[in-house]
Amino acid sequence: EDQVTQSPEALRLQEGESSSLNCSYTVSGLRGLFWYRQDPGKGPEFLFTLYSAGEEKEKERLKATLTKKESFLHITAPKPEDSATYLCAVQAGYKLSFGAGTTVTVRA
Amino acid sequence: DGGITQSPKYLFRKEGQNVTLSCEQNLNHDAMYWYRQDPGQGLRLIYYSQIVNDFQKGDIAEGYSVSREKKESFPLTVTSAQKNPTAFYLCASSGTGGSYNEQFFGPGTRLTVL
Numbered sequence: 001e002d003q004v005t006q007s008p009e010a011l012r013l014q015e016g017e018s019s020s021l022n023c024s025y026t027v028s029g030l031r032g033l034f035w036y037r038q039d040p041g042k043g044p045e046f047l048f049t050l051y052s053a054g055e056e057k058e059k060e061r062l063k064a065t066l067t068k069k070e071s072f073l074h075i076t077a078p079k080p081e082d083s084a085t086y087l088c089a090v091q092a093g094y095k096l097s098f099g100a101g102t103t104v105t106v107r108a
Numbered sequence: 109d110g111g112i113t114q115s116p117k118y119l120f121r122k123e124g125q126n127v128t129l130s131c132e133q134n135l136n137h138d139a140m141y142w143y144r145q146d147p148g149q150g151l152r153l154i155y156y157s158q159i160v161n162d163f164q165k166g167d168i169a170e171g172y173s174v175s176r177e178k179k180e181s182f183p184l185t186v187t188s189a190q191k192n193p194t195a196f197y198l199c200a201s202s203g204t205g206g207s208y209n210e211q212f213f214g215p216g217t218r219l220t221v222l
Contacts, residue, residue: 004150034210043112043198043213044151087151094139094158095166096211098150 002027006088006099013106016077021102023088024070033071034096035064036087044087078106110135112214114199119219121186121193129184129217131199138204140182141211144168145196157182158204186219194221 003026013019025033032051036044048057050066057064061082063074073086085103089096112133121127133140139158143151153166157176171190176182182201186193197217202209 036213041216041218043114043216046210046212049210089151094156095153096141096151098143098152100148100150 002090002092002095002097004088004090004097004099006086006102008102009100010103011105013075013078013104015079015106015108018074018076018078020075021073021086021104022070023073023099025088025090026069027090027092027097029092030090031093032091033066034089034091035062035071035073036089038085038087038101040085047086075104078104080106080108082106112199112201112212114197114214114217116217117215119217121219121221123221124188126185126187127219129186129197129199129219131182131184131214132180133182133199133201133214134180135201135203135212136179137201137212138179139202139209140176141200141202142166142172142174142182142184143198143200145198145216151198154184193219195219 035047038044048064085101141156142154155174157163199214200211
């Protein structure tokens with residue numbers, strides 16, 4: 001059974017304090033690893049897709065990396081508007097399996 | 109603008125009542141999905157459809173039903189057989205060309221049982 005574990009569950013940062021979120025996974029036949037951002041009461045917003053170990057993607061202050069067992073989402077010099085829950089999901093076949101998410105709070 | 113719409117935003121259900129959640133997309137995507145989100149848990153797949161007039165059960169299909177009569181629409185019915193329906197419901201869609209297809213989500217419907 002596919003498993004996705006995200007850590008930590010919650011992360012409180014000061015504005016400008018860089019940090020990383022972890023997504024570890026076990027899946028048979030990884031077809032893609034996805035990162036989403038979700039604001040309270042809203043649907044997830046797509047951020048990145050990573051396909052193979054060693055791949056990296058960047059968008060503004062976010063950078064996602066992938067190894068054979070885990071992915072990291074690095075947040076560089078975060079701002080209060082980066083506060084959200086970040087979800088990781090892995091795809092095997094047509095199905096996505098999601099982790100429970102990491103809730104990031106950035107204080108000004 | 110292309111996107112996914114869900115209605116209503118909030119829905120209240122009485123015990124023993126069936127309710128239907130609407131999901132419409134204008135992204136010309138072939139595949140559509142329904143997920144349930146509960147606090148502290150990852151999204152769980154209820155049903156998915158890769159093509160019109162065809163759909164498959166996900167991990168937690170009991171107490172739910174769907175139809176896919178049009179490419180743009182994938183309504184979800186929460187039946188009285190679903191014992192704990194209070195949750196946040198999310199609809200998503202994706203293309204099916206190629207092996208890797210990002211899923212794009214609607215704004216969600218929050219269902220509360222009174």
